[in-house]
Amino acid sequence: MIRLHHCHQTRSMRSLWLLHELGLPFDLQVYPFGKEIKSDAYMALNPTGRVPTLELDGHVICESGAIAEALCDYAPDAGLGRVAGDADRYAWLNWIHFAETISQHCAALTQQHVALFEDHMRSPIVMNLEARRLAKTIGTVEAGLTGSGYLLESGFSAADIGVGQAVYMATHFVTLDDFPKVTDWYARLTAREAFRKSLPPEGTDGLYAKAFYAPWPVEK
Ligand SMILES: N[C@@H](CCC(=O)N[C@@H](CS)C(=O)NCC(=O)O)C(=O)O
Known part of the structure; x- marks a missing residue:
């Protein structure tokens, strides 16, 4: 069983995108980016209270890089990983x-x-x-x-x-x-x-209200 815990427009988007590319069946649990990922139930899974969290056949992985490695190992035929010995x-x-x-x-x-x-x-x-x-x-x-x-x-x-x-x-x-x-x-x-x-569905709020945030001018 694969379940991804996700907040829109955060690092968990890279795990979601990868899951879609791999074509694997999975459950998606979406949270607002707020106190919901600090609940006791969520922190029992991921003690840092962050996303992504991936449940993979009874294992829990909480780092996006580790999730990418694990998923590419899990679905090697998709060709998105590079195994030990590969030139890349x-x-x-x-x-x-x-x-x-x-x-x-x-x-x-x-x-x-x-x-x-x-x-x-x-x-x-x-x-x-x-x-x-x-x-x-x-x-x-x-x-x-x-x-x-x-x-x-x-x-x-x-x-x-x-x-x-x-x-x-x-x-x-x-x-x-x-x-x-x-x-x-x-x-x-x-x-x-x-x-x-992997983007927020049309009409759904993500992390960013604007497409671009310019830095403020530094006062001299
Ligand atoms: N190194 C971790 C970082 C995870 C992380 O910090 N995720 C952010 C979202 S992009 C988060 O959940 N932040 C919530 C918080 O800092 O309370 C990874 O690559 O998965």
């Missing part, structure tokens, strides 16, 4: 976990722009610094895209899903204008049916 194995592992390097800045910016609801709580310095550091991580993706048009020479994989979803979150805070290869790659990824299925 280490690059695959590196990108699977690089999604978190991008996401940490998205999380900091989400905290500044969305979670802190009073202006006096927010820091223009943090907003600008995090947006600049986030843009640098997109530069790493730009430099890393291969001749196949994907992150691996061997083509589309779960690495594109993890990093692509992190870039989806990043687009709420930085533009892709300076990154032509990322722009093309991201357009192809977001045209995939499985990506579209």
Whole structure:
């Protein structure tokens, strides 16, 4: 039995997108991004009170990178993993976990722009610094895209899903204008049916009320 615990537009979206790509049957438990994932019942499953959480045949996995590895092992015929011995194995592992390097800045910016609801709580310095550091991580993706048009020479994989979803979150805070290869790659990824299925359903509130949050000007 596979069950994903999910909040719209958060890191659990990368697990949901991967499940759709793999074509596996699964249950989806959707929560608002709030106190529901701090309930005793949820914390018994995931003591950090965060998403994603994946239940996989009686096992519980709470890290999105580990979930990607586990699901690709679970459904090897889908070809979205790269097994030990594969020429792209280490690059695959590196990108699977690089999604978190991008996401940490998205999380900091989400905290500044969305979670802190009073202006006096927010820091223009943090907003600008995090947006600049986030843009640098997109530069790493730009430099890393291969001749196949994907992150691996061997083509589309779960690495594109993890990093692509992190870039989806990043687009709420930085533009892709300076990154032509990322722009093309991201357009192809977001045209995939499985990506579209991982978005909040039409008319449903997600984490972000706006498509783009510009950093505030820093006062001199
Ligand atoms: N390293 C974890 C991070 C999980 C995480 O922080 N998820 C966020 C959503 S993007 C969350 O649930 N935050 C709730 C909170 O911080 O209280 C992963 O990759 O799964």
